[in-house]
Amino acid sequence: MNTRRHRSMLLAVAGTALTLSLTACQGGTDSDAESAGTSSAAASATVAAGDGKSTGTSDSAGAADSSASAGSSGAGGSTGTAGSSGKQASASDAVCTAGDITVTAARQDGPPYTHLVLTAKNTSHRSCKLPGFPHVQFLESHKQDVPAVAKSKPATPVVLEPGAPAYALVKFSDGGTDEDTEPVSAFSLTLEGDSTVIAVTAPGSGGIAVDPAKSLTGYWTPELRNGADDF
Structure with a gap:
């Protein structure tokens, strides 16, 4: 009788230990997965943020370059157009003829x-x-x-x-x-x-x-x- 009770107690303890071990292992797996998922999401967010920032900077630089080019062209055009009024004669100017x-x-x-x-x-x-x-x-x-x-x-x-x-x-x-x-x-x-x-x-x-x-x-x-x- 004592031997059977002792064996039952050993089986119960062993079952409890096995349950605790499985629970611990299962908990550790969930935690690791969650941690890995969090790290992966953070990495993705970082990459996405980095890409967005890089693209934005490139677009801004492109827009600035375009604006600068347009401004220079405009200024050049404006300067070129201002010159005809009050132009002084030079040796290269053709002389007016009766046909002109x-x-x-x-x-x-x-x-x-x-x-x-x-x-x-x-x-x-x-x-x-x-x-x-x-x-x-x-x-x-x-x-x-x-x-x-x-x-x-x-x-x-x-x-x-x-x-x-x-x-x-x-x-x-x-x-x-x-x-x-x-x-x-x-x-x-x-x-x-x-x-x-x-x-x-x-x-x-x-x-x-x-x-x-x-x-x-x-x-x-x-x-x-x-x-x-x-x-």
Whole structure:
């Protein structure tokens, strides 16, 4: 009897020990798996965060580079566009010819209504310089060019961009009743450096009354001068 009870107790103790051992092993496995899972998740989060940060930095740098390039291009374009206004003549600029421009004449406001305003407009597709003064001959019977007034000469020749005008004032008389004048409805004009004759129509239905002895011309200038006060 004692032997059987002793054996039962031993089996119970052994069963309990086995149960505890299995429980401990099972608990350790769950803990390890949980720990491994946590570590794996943390590693994945770290990699994901690292990738996101790296991508963001690269995009920002790319955007900054693009902005910088656009800014430089814009600034360059802006600088290039600012340059045509007020351009000064250089040796490389082509000289305007009769084929590059059209010339019109209008009577300057008066009285004494003794001056013409000549307008030379660049009708070509290139820029060109317009040096000197218009070589005007009013009368077939008077084959001399109208003398130029030196004080109207600009510091540098006018450079005409396509569509831009230049001006010259021409005095054709003193406006007196005792002058020896002749009626002129059209006259000839040549440009400096080009012998091609440009025919210019005089303003008004009756033309103008020209006194060759009193005629004077100014130089080509980029803006209209008050030639009646100068000569």
